[in-house]
Amino acid sequence: MSKPRLKIVxxxxxxxxxxGAIGRTCVALELELILIKPYGFSLDEKAVKRAGTDYWKHVTLSEYDDWETFIxxxxxxxxxxYFFEEDGEHSLYEPDYQQDAYLVFGCESAGLxxxxxxxxxxxVFHLPMLSPLVRSLNLANVATAVIYQAMRPQLMG
Known part of the structure; x- marks a missing residue:
C-alpha cells in the first residue's frame, strides 16, 4: 500500500x-497533479514544458474533462x-491538512x-496579504506556498 500523498487540483x-511550475513542484515533492479541463493552452505547448523544465515528463498527471467527472x-x-481563493474565509495556516488531501485551485482570471x-x-482558505494594493498573487506562487504549509509536518520529519 502506498503512503498517503497530497494531490494538487x-x-x-x-x-x-x-x-508547468506547479508540475515541477509536484515532481520535487512526489505529488500528483490533477488537471480539470478545459485548459487555456495545450499540454504540448513549449511553455508548459519550459516552466516544468525537463521535469515535466516525471509529473504524475491525471486529467478530467470536468469537475463533475473528477468528483x-x-x-x-x-x-x-481544501479550496483556495483570495477571499476565502479562513487562512491557509488554520487547518491541520490531511496527508492525502486535495488542494484545489481555480483558474488565474476567475478563480474557482x-x-x-x-x-x-x-x-475555503486564503493566503494572507498585508498590502491593499495587491488584489491577488500568482497561482504558481500561491500553490507552492500552500503545498509547503500543508506538508510542513512531513517535511520537518
Whole structure:
C-alpha cells in the first residue's frame, strides 16, 4: 500500500507557465497533479514544458474533462478537500491538512466557479496579504506556498 500523498487540483488553468511550475513542484515533492479541463493552452505547448523544465515528463498527471467527472471518479471525501481563493474565509495556516488531501485551485482570471464553492465555505482558505494594493498573487506562487504549509509536518520529519 502506498503512503498517503497530497494531490494538487487545478480547475481550468489558463496559463501554461503556472501549470508547468506547479508540475515541477509536484515532481520535487512526489505529488500528483490533477488537471480539470478545459485548459487555456495545450499540454504540448513549449511553455508548459519550459516552466516544468525537463521535469515535466516525471509529473504524475491525471486529467478530467470536468469537475463533475473528477468528483464521480475520485469520490474525494469532503473533509479532504481544501479550496483556495483570495477571499476565502479562513487562512491557509488554520487547518491541520490531511496527508492525502486535495488542494484545489481555480483558474488565474476567475478563480474557482461558484458551483464548486457553494456549500463549502468552511473549506475555503486564503493566503494572507498585508498590502491593499495587491488584489491577488500568482497561482504558481500561491500553490507552492500552500503545498509547503500543508506538508510542513512531513517535511520537518
Amino acid at each position: 487545478l480547475v481550468t488553468p489558463e496559463i501554461p507557465y503556472n501549470t 464521480a471518479e475520485r469520490k474525494p471525501p469532503r473533509d479532504s478537500m 466557479p461558484r458551483s464548486i464553492l457553494d456549500g463549502n465555505d468552511d473549506r
